[in-house]
Amino acid sequence: MSEAVTRRPVRLSALVSLLAASVAVSLIEPAATVGMFVMVVGIAVTREGAHRFRETNRLFGTAALGIGGIVSIAxxxxxxxxxxxVPGMVEVGLGIVGLxxxxxxxxxxxxxxxxxxxKLGNAAIxxxxxxxxxxxxxxTIPLLLSCAALVLSWDAAENSINVGEQLGRESKTWPVESAHLGVTAVVGGIAVVSGLVVRDLGTPGLPLHSVVFLLVALVFLTLALHD
Incomplete structure (x- = not known):
């Protein structure tokens, strides 16, 4: 009898997605950096606890679920x-919802x-x-870097679900995931460099970085909401 395949999102891309999202928020609100990363740890521990509770060790899973929940709340x-x-509180609130x-x-x-x-998570971020x-x-640099991190987060999350559906979580998927994430990171880096070049070509006194940012944000939102 063939072994059942677990069609859940694969771990590496899912974790990268959460980390990239927390980086995006932290670049906008550096004071929230510790809290955002603690949330990532809590979410990951909670998920692993749920997996252990359901499939291997209920005692360990219950403990991990409790610890993960406490860490997430912290x-x-x-x-x-x-x-x-107030603006910072709104931004951090959106980051928490998104994560x-x-x-x-x-x-x-x-x-x-x-x-x-x-999609909702990345839209909030x-x-x-x-x-x-x-x-x-x-x-300009924090804005461009946060946008690149957001793209990486969105792409990694989608890839996590896609690879999980196609190959299953038990398969050795990290080489495929790593290659995909590497390409996305390179594209993001090119976008950041391009944005800096465009900024340097701007007219003095003109808030060109804001215009460029809003245009890029519109493209990202369109991608995030696209099926």
């Missing part, structure tokens, strides 16, 4: 209390992942970045 608290300005949606979409407690939650560009006067 991360939310750290991130939420890291800023006091939570990505966690549920790529590291599901049940089911095979959710592209809808991935995109709004966080837009807020940083419009209301916080974030620099």
């Amino acid at each position: 991360g939310v608290g750290l991130a939420a209390t890291s800023v006091t300005r 939570g949606c990505l966690g549920l979409g790529t590291l599901p407690l049940r089911g095979t992942g959710s592209r809808l939650l991935v 995109l709004l966080c970045i837009v807020g940083g560009g419009l209301f916080q006067d974030a620099g």
Whole structure:
């Protein structure tokens, strides 16, 4: 009898997606960096606990679920209390919502992942970045890097679900995932360099980086909402 294949999102791309999303938010609100990364750890531990509870060791799984939940809540608290300005609070709130949606979409407690939650999560983080560009006067480099991180997050999340559906989580998928993520990272790096070149060609006094950022953000949002 053939072994059943688990059609859930693969781990490497899912984790990269969460890390990239947390980096995107942290570049806009550096004070929330610790909280965002603690959230990532909590989400990953919770997911692994759910896997162990369902398939191998219920005692270990229950403990991991509890620890992961506590760590996730602690991360939310750290991130939420890291800023006091209203714009910053809104941006961090969007980042928390986005990371939570990505966690549920790529590291599901049940089911095979959710592209809808991935889209909602990345859309929330995109709004966080837009807020940083419009209301916080974030620099050009942080904006470009956060956009590149967002693209990596979205692409890694989609790839996690796709590879899981096609090959199953038990397969040795990390070479395929690594190659895909590497190409995406290179494309993101080219986009950042291109944005810096365009900025340097701008007219002095003209907030060109804001215009470029909004155009890029519109493209990213279109991609994120595209089926």
